[in-house]
Amino acid sequence: MNVFAPNKWKEKITDPHWYFEVPALMKAMKELHDKDRAAYELEKERIYDFFEAELGKETIALGTTGKDFDAERKPIDTIVVHHTSLQPGLTKERLSAIDLVRLYAVEFAAPKYREDAAIKNRPIWSNHLRDGRQVFWPYHWIVRVDGNAERLLEDYEIGWQAGNWDVNCRSVAIVFDDEFEDKDPADIQLEGAAKIIREHYPLIKKENIIGHCEVRGHTDCPSPNFLSKNGKIGWKSKLLTLV
Numbered sequence: 001m002n003v004f005a006p007n008k009w010k011e012k013i014t015d016p017h018w019y020f021e022v023p024a025l026m027k028a029m030k031e032l033h034d035k036d037r038a039a040y041e042l043e044k045e046r047i048y049d050f051f052e053a054e055l056g057k058e059t060i061a062l063g064t065t066g067k068d069f070d071a072e073r074k075p076i077d078t079i080v081v082h083h084t085s086l087q088p089g090l091t092k093e094r095l096s097a098i099d100l101v102r103l104y105a106v107e108f109a110a111p112k113y114r115e116d117a118a119i120k121n122r123p124i125w126s127n128h129l130r131d132g133r134q135v136f137w138p139y140h141w142i143v144r145v146d147g148n149a150e151r152l153l154e155d156y157e158i159g160w161q162a163g164n165w166d167v168n169c170r171s172v173a174i175v176f177d178d179e180f181e182d183k184d185p186a187d188i189q190l191e192g193a194a195k196i197i198r199e200h201y202p203l204i205k206k207e208n209i210i211g212h213c214e215v216r217g218h219t220d221c222p223s224p225n226f227l228s229k230n231g232k233i234g235w236k237s238k239l240l241t242l243v
């Protein structure tokens, strides 16, 4: 079953209010998820393929200016750890497309944060530009499976990542380019993340190095095995030792 019709969306995205239709699409996707998991996964890829391609072609109506979200940046005192929960090899372009749809479109359509009420009806604007084009990354660093890290957002930019605006304003987000639902990160991946923290954020207190799940209770991110529980030591403690 297809819930996403690219031909219709090709037309929609030329209207700056295209994102008003995203919550309905998400709702249809949730229903598909509960009904037919395999079909949902395929449909999800079709949606992200579409938005990645159209972002690349600059055919999506977006803002050319807008709220300076980064004016609310506070001194960084927290690191939030995530996993992409996807197969490794996520490109920066794909990540931008995913979070344009999943984060920015949804927030602009129905602002969750009171301070965002003014953005409703406005064309989508992330305030984050690379070579004159908007990016929609939620994270500051991505750690690849070989332990190498790549910079995404700069530290003065706020990432929409923790599900809590105050934490977003104070934190830097590190994401593992992998999924840790069923496995733990390899040592080389943990060392990659630890190295970023040692080199760039040496003053951050260890108790302020936390997982996404510690900010927002109803997510497993970065892994159901991140925190120690039921006598089993979580991989958070290994990460902290390496830092």
Ligand SMILES: [Zn+2]
Pocket (backbone or CB within 6 Å): 081, 082, 083, 161, 212, 221, 222
């Ligand atoms: Zn997360």
